[in-house]
Amino acid sequence: MAEAHQAVAFQFTVTPDGIDLKLSHQALTQIYLSGLRSWKKRFIRLKNSVITGVYPASPSSWLFVVIAILATMYTRSDPSMGLIAKIQEHLPVSAQCQTVVSAVVFSTLLWLSLILTMRLCLKQLLSYHGWMFEQHGKLSSTTKAWMALVRIFSGRQPLLYSYQGSLPNLPVPKVKDTIHRFLDSVRPLTDAHQFERMSTLAREFESGMGKRLQWYLKLKSLWAANYVSDWWEEYIYLRGRGPIMVNSNYYGMDFLYVTPTPIQAARAGNTIHACLLYRRKLNREELKPVSSFIPLCAAQCERMFNTSRIPGEETGTHKHTHKHTVQHWQDSEFVAVFHRGRYFRLWVYQAGRLLSPRELEHQVQRILDDPAAPAPGEERLGALTAGDRVPWAEARKTYFSSGPNKRSLDCIEKAAFFVTLDDEEQGMMGDDSGASLDRYAKSLLHGKCYDRWFDKSFSFVVYKNGKNGLNAEHSWADAPTVAHLWEYVLATDSFQLGYNTEGHCKGEVDPSLPRPQKLTWEFSPELQQQVGRSLAVAQALADDIDFHVFSFRDFGKGRIKKCRISPDAFIQLTLQLAYYRERGMFCLTYEASMTRLFREGRTETVRSCSNESCAFVCALEEGEEREECRRLLRAASERHQNLYRLAMTGGGIDRHLFCLYVVSKYLGLDSPFLKEVLSEPWRLSTSQTAVQQGELFDMVNHPEFISCGGGFGPVADDGYGVSYSLVGENMINFHISCKHSCPSTDAHEFGAQVRKALVDLLDLMYTEPTRTSTRTSTRTSRNYQHNPPAVKKDQ
Template identity: 30%
Template sequence: MFTVNMKTPPFNSHPQFREGLPKLPVPPLQQTCEHYLAALTPIVDPEELNHTRKLLEEFQKPGGVGERLQKGLEQRAKKMENWLSDWWLQTAYLDYRMPVVVHSSPGVVLPRMEFSDRQGQMRYAAKLIAGVLDFKSMIDNETLPVEYLGAKPLCMNQYYKVLSSCRIPGTKRDTVVNYTLDKRPPTHITVVHNFQFFVLDVYNSDATPLTVDQIYIQLEKIWNSSLQTNKEPIGILTSNHRNSWGKAYNNLIKDKTNKESVRAIQKSIFTVCLDAPIPRVSDDMYRTRAGVQMLHGGGSRWNSGNRWFDKTLQFIIGEDGTCGLIYEHAPAEGPPIVVTSYLYRKKSEMVRTPMVPLRMPQKLRFHITPEIKKDIEEAKQNMNIMVHDLDMKVSVFSHFGKDFPKSQKMSPDAFIQMALQLAYYRIYKRCCPTYESASLRMFRLGRTDTIRSTTIDSDKFVKAMDDPNTEKVALLDKAVKAHRAYTDMAIRGQAIDRHLLGLKLQAIEDLAALPEIFMDTSYAVVLHFNLSTSQVPAKTNCVMCFGPVVPDGYGVCYNPMDTHINFAVSAFNSCQDTNAARLAQALEDALLDIKTLLEQTPKANKAWSRQSSEGEQLLII
């Protein structure tokens, strides 16, 4: 899933292992200010850039505010395991008040399964559950292989946060709970079918996990106990605006039965959603329909109530063979994707085991008062608005995969990012701030930083691409090299975005006046990511999808396979200027045009860039 090396650990992969990793550095102030100006150059006008340059000169003066904040950050870095991780969790996730659905939680579409009935659905679900329990045992026994980037081990901390965890809504700020280290850690999962939640104990009395056929029998019981479809979709409450859900949550758990039911969901190891089939579409439209199914469930008429969106990890299995997962982003980035690689290792046959009486799965009860009913209706309406507003296109670019850029000695990721820059420029005749995720897992408790794909060199390339009188290949090569250089900076903790955020939060923590650079128009512009992108490479033929991060933006995720590339492009219908299918088509055209350009240019004239593949391996949402 991560394209990193997996090795049997010479030391265990428990969180204690992270003590051997370096701490996240605080980049030099002058370096960040220089790179910040460079990042602004292609996206703001010269007058605004000049104004920002003067503010930065003032900010960097010896003994000035920048130096004071930098020293404060450096002191914080000495005292803490990771100077950024707590701040990032709060500002990026727990303080964020938009719904987690579409706006935060990514979905993953797995290859379509060969079944279209409830028996097939439950057989697959049973094998999947057993596969995740195998993965859990590796975590519990501390035998999960440590991942390496070259010879450098990566922080495994996030793996200990994805199971038995859940987000808890608040009226102003959320929290995350994890029950893994409880004296009596959870031994159950939650299964939801027809909007009804069940506790399914997945371990026998001797602490061995249930076999695949035992799980299947229990799922049959759940199915037969949840045939009524007129139940209130209590789960849809979790899709609402966080402040609204926080108020509804406080009201919901006033009732003792409701509180116990909610706690059972929150404490469960993970959730399995057995979805009803949704209307059939053409094969061409299937991937897109599956993408929105993973992201939001299709609306209140379909499967959006068949979720608990605050749960960190939810596996979704449709009766029609549509499968995937959605994960709440606060605790972790990539591990849920890695989990899926273990699911395919289960043997496909159902092995019969001696019949042991199994306790009936417990149906979770909810008392629905008129006030809770009103909250559910509001959440339904808001969900349906989100569903209608999301514009999604999931497609397979089948002309070539990462094999072609590799044959040209180019980074596949940089190649795709330059095609994205070209596609956007051709539509809008301008460059825009572009976010690409880079992992900081080389450092203790590392999360992510931003690769800024829009550079001075990418700007020159995209403007030259449709001009017949320019040396396009040299400009492409320079742009690809610039992207590679910034990627390497980012994964080594030297990018600008988290450093600037840290300086701003340090000023707030010091109760000092906010420096002018953070109130400058340029700072608002540089953080308005019209393109929010992520490469999520996987061994399975899957694709991740997520929503745009700004109202007039796009979310673009891609999985480069050897001979094709899976793309998911999202936008909002409420913005007249964006269109997911149009960008997807422009991206396909750009990829083909760049390939043609390279093939038409004699190799002797190409300034080939032989690049390290290290950075490539740590690009993940």
């Protein structure tokens, strides 16, 4: 009960002479300092709200306007054209003060009007996306003038959320345009009869139900900040009933070739401290707004910390007893830690002061050395978050609504984030480095199915040999937001905080630190049975996942750019070629792009399998002339870039169709077209993990300090999930996943096809052919004759 004694600030004893009250000055001091920290945070939030609210102006500009107006009045001129006199008539102040007060009131109104005008102008400027569709290095005079105006209206030294009020709303595409782009995307995947049937359904939808559904979407776009994001979060993520482990959550890896320290507690200490430094910068809005030539929406950062996904029980189509939510708390002064079946609360502040890395290492070591055994049923409790969502929601309502279970669950859900001290060793180890990377990826994605808390916004995993990584929940934000945090943590851990010669964290330890608190639980036999059922579901899913992670080092984006081809388009065409060689067919391909150029934007789909990409792949495989293949490659690359730009600027297909489908369900209407479109499987789901803070890493002098990126599970049971990252100029990392239960997929075989396709595409652009295609086969020829691509020019 040592924790209980340390948690109170006074003790009292009842005696015959009265109550003997003994105050603990140390505890009262800690309460005072903790409260002081809380008030400082409130003041910082208030100050930042004011600065952000008046951006692109500054609060000090108000004083400048007031002084300017008073100065002009002193020269006996009236800049208000009589408005100041009108204001004087309605002021309940003495005559001596009326002139000054009315001038201040007018100046304030003028200042606010100028701010509103500047924000509207900036919003209009940020709505221009013509720069994205211009050739690289060849900017039009319109774009150059636009760039100058953006600089003028953007102000100086913006805070993280300064641009939020000036970002444009995501536009609703025309139904006609979406239908046209959709039919163009499915043309290479269907034969003539199938395409005619789909075209008929599409035309009927466009001329009939589509107009009515579109009206509701336009109404929503006028009212809501983003017509997609809230429905996307609810229906794609929160309403799902299957496991979020593997199916939704994703992971990020540590440095590929370097482990800064082999001491588990030390690596955990630096990682936790670096993460909390990032949270401090986030709370103070000291992080620079992320930009892609123009600022991106930062709304996803708001729920990064102190956040947990809460399961709900569905009782009908649109009704819930407990709604699925993402719960965010304003602040948390502790993290939740899991080690060998036990859960702990680790306080990260002492008397309002953030613990040093060395103190955090000391506290983590206490957890590692704690001999206490887990309570019966506690060890595998986390499996509830890994299994199906409805049983977890029912168990949460039945067994975690009161008593010690509720208090302990609250501790996990309200923690800043979750930390797993894994008792295994992972990373690139041993003679077979490839197999060790595959095991590392699977460990980060699902672990033992009970040693991660998959509902937390993100969880850090620190292994016994000092390697680390993270697992992130997907509903609250997309991977680039978490990747930005992860880049900062890795760089701060190694290049700023560092370790001493023995591998321990730097700094001193306060001997008065209270020990981490072990959470207590009460497990009934029924609860243990439910945990067992959830674990069985999760384990079956985890065992079915096949992973292959590899680094391709023959060349990177440096040589690809010399071909004057987009590196991303090059990789996407590589994946199309690899899939075609393995399966002898094309498939519906998903590539994630972002819509954060708009307020509260998240993602859009780039349908990478196009008429042009199919024409190129088939020409290459059938041994067409080299110059013709090159021409088709460039055409396919340009087509892909155009599709990506359309997706980023609000001209995508899938989010619009998804929202039309949601409206149809609310109206009780049934659309055969929408139903068929949204049921199509994405057999090739891809995503690029881009490095956002390259300045944090020195890839020239320290190329070993590079992360292998991250990955995710397959979207379709018979498909692949492919994540890739172009690191530096000479490396491309791939994370490929599929399922063992599908006989037609194999992550390692597909990885081999990707390697070969990369070399073949670069060989096509650089050298003369030395051999004919090795993949011209009867199967390929027959498939192409049955399903010829319709090569069309861009319209």
